[in-house]
Amino acid sequence: MKKLSLVIVAAGLMALAACNKQTPAENAVDNAAAALENQADALENAADAATNEATESALENAADAVENKADAVEDSK
Template sequence: MKKTFALGIAAGLISLSACNTSPTEQAADNIESNTEAVADNLEEAADNATTEAGEDALENQADAVRATGQNQAEDMRTNDPDTNLSNGL
């Protein structure tokens, strides 16, 4: 019973902390989530590729998409003016 109660309290605190994120942080999280999903799809396609070269190309694309998403999200979080000109920050 005590473990269940403690887990419930922990889950509640985590959900409350998620509510306090800024719109900028939420946008950065969305960027990361979306690019991660695209990269995962590319990796799935790589697994189904018929040639080694095709598989390598798709895996490289997945890595590039993932890196771009992480960079964009970090720029969003830090409000780097050099990279955030298109989103108005």
């Protein structure tokens, strides 16, 4: 009986693992969103290093726009 229950549990875990795989299209969406997030982070770092407020504000606005694009890409999944 214990062996049978162990086999059933193992089969259930394998079924759950199989359900978690992403398609290549989903991977591409995730990669695109991650690339946009990295770009936004770079813009935010540049804003932190800006020497005047106008440049800092422009870079922060650009970072926000890129983050919004990343969210839109992620939502398209």
